[in-house]
Every structure is written in C-alpha cells, then in structure tokens.
Amino acid sequence: MIWNCKAYPKIRAFLWRTCAQGLASGDNLARRQIPIDSSCRRCGHAFETSDHILLDCPFTRATWFGSNLSFIVPSDELPMLASVLKTWDQIRFPSKKGKAEVLSLFAFICWHLWLACNDLVFNQRVRSPIEVFNRAHQAHFRILQRESSSFSADSPPLGYLKLNCDASYIPSSGSGGFGIVIRNHEGAPIMAYSEPFKASSSLMAEALALRAGMCAILDANLVVFLWNQTAQSWFPS
Numbered sequence: 001m002i003w004n005c006k007a008y009p010k011i012r013a014f015l016w017r018t019c020a021q022g023l024a025s026g027d028n029l030a031r032r033q034i035p036i037d038s039s040c041r042r043c044g045h046a047f048e049t050s051d052h053i054l055l056d057c058p059f060t061r062a063t064w065f066g067s068n069l070s071f072i073v074p075s076d077e078l079p080m081l082a083s084v085l086k087t088w089d090q091i092r093f094p095s096k097k098g099k100a101e102v103l104s105l106f107a108f109i110c111w112h113l114w115l116a117c118n119d120l121v122f123n124q125r126v127r128s129p130i131e132v133f134n135r136a137h138q139a140h141f142r143i144l145q146r147e148s149s150s151f152s153a154d155s156p157p158l159g160y161l162k163l164n165c166d167a168s169y170i171p172s173s174g175s176g177g178f179g180i181v182i183r184n185h186e187g188a189p190i191m192a193y194s195e196p197f198k199a200s201s202s203l204m205a206e207a208l209a210l211r212a213g214m215c216a217i218l219d220a221n222l223v224v225f226l227w228n229q230t231a232q233s234w235f236p237s
C-alpha cells in the first residue's frame with residue numbers, strides 16, 4: 001500500500017523505512033551503540049522511537065488532531081505506524097479516490113513531523129503543530145494539483161487511446177530496452193510491456209520502440225488516427 005500512496009518517492013521510502021524500524025530516531029541510534037541521548041527532545045519521553053515521533057508524542061498528537069484529518073491517535077496502547085497502515089484497508093471511506101487522498105495526506109503529515117523533528121535536533125528550530133500541519137497540507141495540495149494538471153495534459157480525449165513508447169540504449173554494450181504503454185482517456189494503462197534488445201545507435205533504439213508500439217496497435221486491431229514525433233500518439237479506441 002505504501003508504494004501506491006500518492007506522495008513523493010522519498011516519502012514512500014521514508015514510510016517503508018519507518019515500518020521496518022530503520023528510521024534514525026534517538027532510540028534506534030542508541031540501539032546501534034551510537035552515543036546519543038535517546039530521549040524525546042520535545043516531551044522528555046525516555047525512548048524517542050519512530051512511532052513516538054510520528055504518533056505518540058504530545059506534540060504529534062496535537063498536530064494530528066489539528067490537521068484536516070482530525071485524527072485522534074489511540075492512547076490505550078502504544079500506537080505503531082506499521083499497525084495503522086496494516087489496518088488501513090479495513091477503514092471505510094465514501095470513495096476510493098477519497099481513501100487514496102486521505103492516505104496521501106497522512107503520508108505528508110508523517111513526513112513533515114519527521115522534518116520538524118530533524119529541524120529541532122539539528123537546527124534547534126522549534127516548530128508549532130500548526131506550522132507542521134500547514135506545511136503538510138500545502139505540500140499535499142501541490143501534489144494533487146500537479147497530478148490533476150498532468151492528467152489533463154497527458155490523457156487523450158474520451159473515445160481515444162494514447163500510445164507512449166520509449167527506449168534506453170547503452171552504447172558500450174549495444175544493449176537496450178524499450179517499453180510501451182497504451183492508456184485510455186482516464187490515464188489508466190490498458191496494455192503495457194517492455195523488452196530488452198540489441199541496437200547499434202540510440203536512433204535505432206528509438207525506432208525499434210516506435211515499431212514495437214505500432215505493432216502492438218496493429219495486433220490489437222486499432223487504427224492510428226493522430227501521430228506526432230514525440231513517440232506519442234492518440235488513436236480511436
């Protein structure tokens with residue numbers, strides 16, 4: 001689920017690292033015999049674990065509650081990010097899109113809590129919960145905006161499909177590979193594959209990629225309607 005979350009790759013990697021207990025929190029560093037104060041800089045809790053930073057610290061709880069998610073972190077047991085994400089699919093949302101957007105905002109808040117923690121430790125900069133969730137909201141809004149604008153720019157009109165094909169080429173070995181993707185008007189892939197090949201130039205590699213894309217269209221009995229030179233084409237579905 002982490003890898004499908006609408007967030008920057010660095011944030012997805014950060015969540016994965018956190019669930020694998022690989023975050024450089026005070027507690028984790030102390031366990032690796034690094035001479036460091038393992039307590040929380042904000043509340044003095046003896047063990048600054050990643051789950052404490054992202055869920056359990058009073059500062060963090062205030063951030064979650066003040067955010068657009070108004071999330072009240074359960075206090076009956078030690079909250080764990082891995083458990084929250086594990087049970088995510090069981091939470092009911094009005095729509096699939098809404099569920100994805102909430103998960104995305106959740107990821108951004110985690111990330112900004114972590115940035116605020118680093119700011120405190122390394123720059124002695126004290127941020128407020130309001131600052132943290134505002135920064136997370138803004139970053140989340142930007143990625144949603146970017147996604148909707150790239151969607152409208154990249155998606156073909158209703159009734160058309162779009163072919164993208166591209167190639168990579170390594171001159172020293174003459175080896176390369178191409179990939180093709182055919183998408184519908186919603187931007188959803190309906191066909192995609194890639195193959196390795198041998199070529200003698202990058203131009204040849206690009207040509208082979210285009211050829212593979214055209215063969216895929218012909219094999220599927222689709223007729224090219226519009227073509228341009230950027231290795232993209234729209235055609236009637």
Ligand SMILES: [Zn+2]
Pocket residue numbers: 040041042043044045052056057058059
């Ligand atoms: Zn704390």
